[in-house]
Amino acid sequence: MATAKTAPPASRRRESSRLAILDAALALCREEGYTKLSVEAIAARAGASKQTIYRWWPSKGAVLLEALEREVAESVTIPDTGDVVADMRIVVGNLIRRHADPNFGPHVAALIAESQQDPALARDALERFVKGRRAPLAERLRRAQQLGQLPASLDPEAILEVVFGALYHRLLLRSGPLDAAYGSFVVDVVFTGAAARLDPATDGSHLR
Amino acid sequence: MATAKTAPPASRRRESSRLAILDAALALCREEGYTKLSVEAIAARAGASKQTIYRWWPSKGAVLLEALEREVAESVTIPDTGDVVADMRIVVGNLIRRHADPNFGPHVAALIAESQQDPALARDALERFVKGRRAPLAERLRRAQQLGQLPASLDPEAILEVVFGALYHRLLLRSGPLDAAYGSFVVDVVFTGAAARLDPATDGSHLR
Amino acid sequence: MATAKTAPPASRRRESSRLAILDAALALCREEGYTKLSVEAIAARAGASKQTIYRWWPSKGAVLLEALEREVAESVTIPDTGDVVADMRIVVGNLIRRHADPNFGPHVAALIAESQQDPALARDALERFVKGRRAPLAERLRRAQQLGQLPASLDPEAILEVVFGALYHRLLLRSGPLDAAYGSFVVDVVFTGAAARLDPATDGSHLR
Amino acid sequence: MATAKTAPPASRRRESSRLAILDAALALCREEGYTKLSVEAIAARAGASKQTIYRWWPSKGAVLLEALEREVAESVTIPDTGDVVADMRIVVGNLIRRHADPNFGPHVAALIAESQQDPALARDALERFVKGRRAPLAERLRRAQQLGQLPASLDPEAILEVVFGALYHRLLLRSGPLDAAYGSFVVDVVFTGAAARLDPATDGSHLR
DNA sequence: AAGTAACCGAGACGGTACGTCCGGTCTTTGC
DNA sequence: GCAAAGACCGGACGTACCGTCTCGGTTACTT
Secondary structure (H helix, E strand, O other): OOOOOOOOOOOOOOHHHHHHHHHHHHHHHHHHOHHHOOHHHHHHHHOOOHHHHHHHOOOHHHHHHHHHHHHOOOOOOOOOOOOHHHHHHHHHHHHHHHHHOOOOHHHHHHHHHHHOOOHHHHHHHHHHHHHHHHHHHHHHHHHHHHOOOOOOOOOHHHHHHHHHHHHHHHHHHOOOOOOHHHHHHHHHHHHOOOOOOOOOOOOOHHHO | OOOOOOOOOOOOOOHHHHHHHHHHHHHHHHHHOHHHOOHHHHHHHHOOOHHHHHHHOOOHHHHHHHHHHHHOOOOOOOOOOOOHHHHHHHHHHHHHHHHHOOOOHHHHHHHHHHHOOOHHHHHHHHHHHHHHHHHHHHHHHHHHHHOOOOOOOOOHHHHHHHHHHHHHHHHHHOOOOOOHHHHHHHHHHHHOOOOOOOOOOOOOHHHO | OOOOOOOOOOOOOOHHHHHHHHHHHHHHHHHHOHHHOOHHHHHHHHOOOHHHHHHHOOOHHHHHHHHHHHHOOOOOOOOOOOOHHHHHHHHHHHHHHHHHOOOOHHHHHHHHHHHOOOHHHHHHHHHHHHHHHHHHHHHHHHHHHHOOOOOOOOOHHHHHHHHHHHHHHHHHHOOOOOOHHHHHHHHHHHHOOOOOOOOOOOOOHHHO | OOOOOOOOOOOOOOHHHHHHHHHHHHHHHHHHOHHHOOHHHHHHHHOOOHHHHHHHOOOHHHHHHHHHHHHOOOOOOOOOOOOHHHHHHHHHHHHHHHHHOOOOHHHHHHHHHHHOOOHHHHHHHHHHHHHHHHHHHHHHHHHHHHOOOOOOOOOHHHHHHHHHHHHHHHHHHOOOOOOHHHHHHHHHHHHOOOOOOOOOOOOOHHHO
16 A cells, blocks of 8 residues: 655755854844845855755845844734834834844845845845735734724724834935834824814815 | 236146037947947047046046036026926926936936946046035925925935935836826825825824 | 775866967067067967966066977987087077077077076076076987096086177177077087187187 | 357156156066056056156157166176286176176166167167167177287177177077176177187088 | 765866056147 | 146956866766
8 A cells, every 4th residue: 555654845954054144144234234134144164065956946035034034034913903003113122123123123124125126135135024924914904993993994904004104214225223213203203293283274284 | 916827736737628429429329229338339439549538547437427518518497486396397397208218217226226336436427416416405304494495404415305205216226208298297296295194093193 | 905095186277278378479569569568368269367377477578488488398319429519509590490480489498587586487497498498408418428538527508608608798789690600609619619819829728 | 149048948748757668667677567568557656647757758669778877877897807818708797797687687678679679779779779889899809800919801790789688588489598698708708709610610611 | 885976175267347557649738 | 938736538457256167186977
């Protein structure tokens, strides 16, 4: 009656090489910066051959993406205290703290940068880093909408784009410090309408 | 009569070379994309020598920055109809139209990307492209604050960071179409408090 | 039985590239002259990359040196008729014929020239071209010394320096035609004492 | 009639520039070696412009040639003790001493090297440095021929080529020390027939 | 247990671009 | 009208990585 014990076709890929390469990529990025990161350097540092890298990743950006993913694998739990603004304040605070970390923020910046010239990486980064990790956040907003705490007509993902956009602005353009105060400011503007015009005559009227 | 006899020593720089180089940089960027842009290619296309480029610009990014600057040199006049939200709607609409132009937006994205690995370019781009061109806009917001149309406590530049951040998010991450609808959405969120929570119990209370 | 199982690690160097590069160097030198010879040109002509050249040779001079070596690889047999002067006449005649060849002499001249600014090439050229190829000739002179046909007190290598020096003088300074007559003259002066002073009173006395 | 105060058409060439350039060339050559010698470097050191150099000299080699000429301008007097071999011993000794000087020999070598790729310089160097400076020496040999101290059938210039060739061999190929012993050896070989074969049966017979 | 095929390290290879240097020409400005 | 200053085009330098390609050696699955 035949064998086929268990194992799926199973790639013969060596896990030790994979990890060494991811580690080397991260380490190089931290020590020398993304600029100095090259497939050649990763291979040398990891004791791997370039071929092995090219066999499994399409580009150095993809290696870094996977390395970063491994780093932040611990699932981020979204608080739900019932107060969506308060929750957002916490979440944005955490996000900012993480992106202000010189071991994380600049790498994200580098990936966004690399994405400009590498459509495949762009797609991957968008899917796995942006949409993927943002999903529970969007879900939290949707719950708030159902509770009538947020206008139901607004696309939660779009709102998050405004929030993250503000965050990335400081990350990418260094237009100011990426700190708690800025995070608070952004939450105020987006979730409390802090910047809404005061003129009572027309306030909100365009929204109908 | 007494006129100023002697002009300043005056750089011996040849204007024709400068323009040829800027034109070549833009043309190459449009035809082949920023990736294919190289000092070598610019020099060849401009009929200039690499040395001439390195004499006057520190990097290919700096060349493109100056070329783009020349392109958008025509002063952008900020409307002032008295209604700051309406004005912002117009301004953001124009901004989006410009950045959606495949002959402009991707180049801005490329410069932001390049800035991540080139501090000098980052500084330049921030100063000349971001702060410089945004100044009249901030001024417009300040005027609105004086008229009580906008909370005086908010830093206009920071508000603009949220607006531009949202814009750049779509430009850099391609998380959705960079179109008029999105622009309108962003203005709503930022300037009319469209995403402010509806819950009347706590509305705005945290602001004071 | 026990044969050597494992071959030496063996360089992975590709012979086809090596030959293409040597051929290209020679061809370029012949067609355009040593001045026009550049690593860049060799690489282009050979369909090789510059890196490949720099990997295996320290300079363009070294490439040409090896190319020339390959050209004259056929072992030059030194005649030994018993008459050392007659043999030298033949050898010097051959040498002159070879160096008068526009496909050889000028390249040797170029290498000597290049050696003035490249100590490594100088060492190589001296070892492989001068001492190496001259060794059998020195051996021939040493045999003549043993037979009493040549003063045993004279260093054969030094004698050859006089002979080759005279030859190179015409090659490098173009002070006159590099032809058989000159070769004969040099052999006369060096090996028959043709220029020795006739004055019998003091002849040779200083030698003891 | 008329003006024409005094000066002949007279080049307006500035002597101070000329001297500064020659001095700079020599100094650079001594301090850094001929390799580092460039028109650019000479101009910078001399406080002159490149154009001034190119106006008056065809190449950097020509500058050095003129500079060296100025250095050895003091006429070299050829001794004439009546004993041509003794005189030659003195002359060759002086030549060797001069060429062994690191401030002279290497420059001569460099000029000979440069001549290989610069026909104009080759012509100049041959005429002004070789033939010109060797003329009194040839004259001395001609006198010896008239006195029957040297075979009249031999071209004195050709004899000198053998002598200088031997000298240049050591200078250019560094095949051995360029010292008094070598000079003495060369004089012995050329002017006393020290290397002439000893075999009495055929000695000199081939000369007729 | 042997055969075999994917995987691995190593690193040579053809390329492209880098940023620098120098050659030789041309232009501007001052004496 | 020559000279200093120096910008300019051109071309080669030697280096760094790219992405592809063998080469042997080592697993780990198959038979």
